[in-house]
Amino acid sequence: MPRRAVSLFFAALILPALALAQATLEGRVTLPKAITAPVVNQRYEIVSKAGVVATNPPLAVVFLAGDFPKSATVPVTRLVQKDLAFVPALLPIRTGTKVEFPNLDEQFHNIFSYSPAKRFDLGRYRPDEKPVPSQTFDVAGLVTLRCDIHEHMRGAILVLDTPHFVMTDAAGNFRLTGLPPGRYTLKAWLDSKTTRERVVELRDGATLRVDFPVSP
Amino acid sequence: MTPLRPLSLALAFLAAVLAARGATGEFFERLESALTVSSADAFFRARASGTLDLEAYRLPSPAPALLDTTRDTFINPRLSLYLDSHLGPRAYFFAQARLDRGFDAGDGSAHLRLDEYALRLAPWRGTRASFQLGKFATLVGSWVNRHGSWENPFITAPLPYEHLTGMWDNEPPRSVNQLLLWSHVRPGLFPALTAEEKLFRLPLIWGPAYGTGAAASAAFGRFIVAAEVKNSALSSRPDSWGPGADGHRYPTLSSRLAWSPNAMWHVGLSASTGQYLLPVARPLIPAGVGLGDYRQRLLAADVGFAWHHWQLWAEFFRTRFALPRLGDATTDAAYVEAKYRFTPHFSAALRLNRQTFGTLADGPRGLVRWGGDVWRYDVAPAWRLSPHLQLKLQASWQHEASVQPEHTRTLSSQFTLRF
Numbered sequence: 001m002p003r004r005a006v007s008l009f010f011a012a013l014i015l016p017a018l019a020l021a022q023a024t025l026e027g028r029v030t031l032p033k034a035i036t037a038p039v040v041n042q043r044y045e046i047v048s049k050a051g052v053v054a055t056n057p058p059l060a061v062v063f064l065a066g067d068f069p070k071s072a073t074v075p076v077t078r079l080v081q082k083d084l085a086f087v088p089a090l091l092p093i094r095t096g097t098k099v100e101f102p103n104l105d106e107q108f109h110n111i112f113s114y115s116p117a118k119r120f121d122l123g124r125y126r127p128d129e130k131p132v133p134s135q136t137f138d139v140a141g142l143v144t145l146r147c148d149i150h151e152h153m154r155g156a157i158l159v160l161d162t163p164h165f166v167m168t169d170a171a172g173n174f175r176l177t178g179l180p181p182g183r184y185t186l187k188a189w190l191d192s193k194t195t196r197e198r199v200v201e202l203r204d205g206a207t208l209r210v211d212f213p214v215s216p
Numbered sequence: 217m218t219p220l221r222p223l224s225l226a227l228a229f230l231a232a233v234l235a236a237r238g239a240t241g242e243f244f245e246r247l248e249s250a251l252t253v254s255s256a257d258a259f260f261r262a263r264a265s266g267t268l269d270l271e272a273y274r275l276p277s278p279a280p281a282l283l284d285t286t287r288d289t290f291i292n293p294r295l296s297l298y299l300d301s302h303l304g305p306r307a308y309f310f311a312q313a314r315l316d317r318g319f320d321a322g323d324g325s326a327h328l329r330l331d332e333y334a335l336r337l338a339p340w341r342g343t344r345a346s347f348q349l350g351k352f353a354t355l356v357g358s359w360v361n362r363h364g365s366w367e368n369p370f371i372t373a374p375l376p377y378e379h380l381t382g383m384w385d386n387e388p389p390r391s392v393n394q395l396l397l398w399s400h401v402r403p404g405l406f407p408a409l410t411a412e413e414k415l416f417r418l419p420l421i422w423g424p425a426y427g428t429g430a431a432a433s434a435a436f437g438r439f440i441v442a443a444e445v446k447n448s449a450l451s452s453r454p455d456s457w458g459p460g461a462d463g464h465r466y467p468t469l470s471s472r473l474a475w476s477p478n479a480m481w482h483v484g485l486s487a488s489t490g491q492y493l494l495p496v497a498r499p500l501i502p503a504g505v506g507l508g509d510y511r512q513r514l515l516a517a518d519v520g521f522a523w524h525h526w527q528l529w530a531e532f533f534r535t536r537f538a539l540p541r542l543g544d545a546t547t548d549a550a551y552v553e554a555k556y557r558f559t560p561h562f563s564a565a566l567r568l569n570r571q572t573f574g575t576l577a578d579g580p581r582g583l584v585r586w587g588g589d590v591w592r593y594d595v596a597p598a599w600r601l602s603p604h605l606q607l608k609l610q611a612s613w614q615h616e617a618s619v620q621p622e623h624t625r626t627l628s629s630q631f632t633l634r635f
Contacts, residue, residue, distance in 0.1 A: 037261050039301070043332075046348060122524075125524065
């Protein structure tokens with residue numbers, strides 16, 4: 001018994017130290033110009049809920065590429081449809097994640113994807129649909145989402161083989177914490193054709209700053 | 217515009233399809249961005265879009281419905297261009313132009329035509345009421361919402377929107393016997409004339425009926441009430457739809473009440489009344505009455521249902537044409553349409569169509585039906601090859617109780633490129 005108490009005492013001392021030893025990455029990604037707002041086709045909806053569709057600011061996903069252990073549990077996250085738009089418009093997830101697609105509008109949506117990483121068609125589903133329509137994403141890659149009813153709706157899920165990823169803010173700033181020390185490739189995904197990358201050396205407890213300026 | 221040869225349009229279509237097959241999704245994203253303009257605050261937005269269709273038909277003789285060709289194999293390319301623009305939350309303008317071989321495809325050359333243009337205003341903040349002015353599709357019924365080639369599960373319209381009756385708009389029948397000749401219920405027309413008089417015949421509703429006029433609508437909870445005043449009756453031909461057409465002197469009034477208890481169900485009731493005879497028919501009507509006394513009156517009911525991969529629609533129409541000296545000629549038409557999506561790329565649709573005709577007093581012969589009852593079955597598998605390419609096939613079997621009971625079969629295919 002006294003030996004176990006001693007072990008716990010030392011563990012309590014060491015674990016915070018280990019946590020502190022994890023590395024942090026921060027920096028800024030230079031984002032492209034804002035995209036134009038979508039135009040909603042209302043030709044044959046003579047009574048339609050009017051509104052100005054907000055412009056989604058371009059964002060980037062920054063992630064640490066490497067060989068990381070698989071998650072023991074199935075992560076679950078949500079990508080909602082609200083005001084005839086995907087929220088968020090871009091969702092990064094880890095492979096094996098289950099994504100629910102709740103409909104928060106008063107009308108049907110019909111989400112589908114023809115992307116090689118995941119082909120699916122959820123069919124038409126109501127706002128109060130139970131269970132909430134969902135899909136599990138097992139293959140890394142970009143999944144482009146559309147709605148069969150609302151042509152202007154566009155969304156994307158970026159499926160990544162890493163647990164270490166983060167979305168930038170609208171100014172392009174990012175911060176990744178709790179990273180294991182070592183040599184990795186840090187990538188900044190801006191769109192399906194633009195991924196910038198840098199090799200980084202992460203040290204215990206250190207914070208490394210990495211910026212992704214516009215490519216030459 | 218200089219007429220284009222159909223073959224050149226078809227070749228252009230094939231080139232575009234081949235290019236689209238090789239193009240990635242990013243190509244269409246870039247194209248969409250190039251065709252979209254927006255102010256910095258998104259208050260003003262406008263987008264041009266379109267579809268490029270190539271249709272091929274294997275036809276019986278004479279060609280069914282509104283197709284105007286003497287060929288048994290028929291190719292119909294069509295370019296449709298759309299403009300959608302918003303000025304804030306309360307002003308919306310849309311337009312549709314087509315380059316094709318006629319609104320109802322025929323053997324002629326291709327021409328550019330402006331089919332729709334309308335301005336919609338929703339003047340009051342916090343309410344769901346709007347006014348619309350221009351040349352636009354009728355609010356009667358529910359098929360208009362899916363009449364575009366990309367949205368329509370079939371290649372052709374439902375029977376009530378394209379089946380030609382014995383009713384003419386340039387001349388009223390002088391007798392029941394003449395109406396029965398025009399309806400092909402009784403023999404007597406020369407075979408050559410049978411093909412020619414197709415140009416005079418009217419369906420119950422002519423396609424989406426892009427007449428010119430104004431509409432008002434409002435939503436109250438789950439109910440929508442709408443009304444329109446237009447320059448042409450629902451059965452009127454496309455030549456009568458334009459603002460400058462030498463068409464109808466008396467306006468056509470139409471209204472619709474729709475109820476949607478939830479997102480799955482839609483129920484609607486529509487009514488319309490309008491002058492269907494053209495001014496050229498005036499000398500042929502009795503003295504002391506006007507063309508406005510001879511109207512097409514229509515009542516319609518529709519229901520729609522959707523759940524997961526199922527979509528179902530049904531519409532029922534009762535129409536009455538007032539005829540000089542002969543009384544009222546009635547006809548009922550209905551269809552039920554179902555679509556099921558089997559996979560993200562493959563779906564199939566089935567439609568049952570029916571039209572029956574009422575009776576008129578034909579002297580000593582008693583009551584006779586003024587048209588041949590029709591059954592039509594349509595089957596259409598469809599493949600969405602990508603978000604921008606679609607292939608549909610359709611087989612239709614029709615039975616019509618005409619002079620000689622006719623069983624006809626029509627095969628068609630439609631390749632659509634959407635941008």
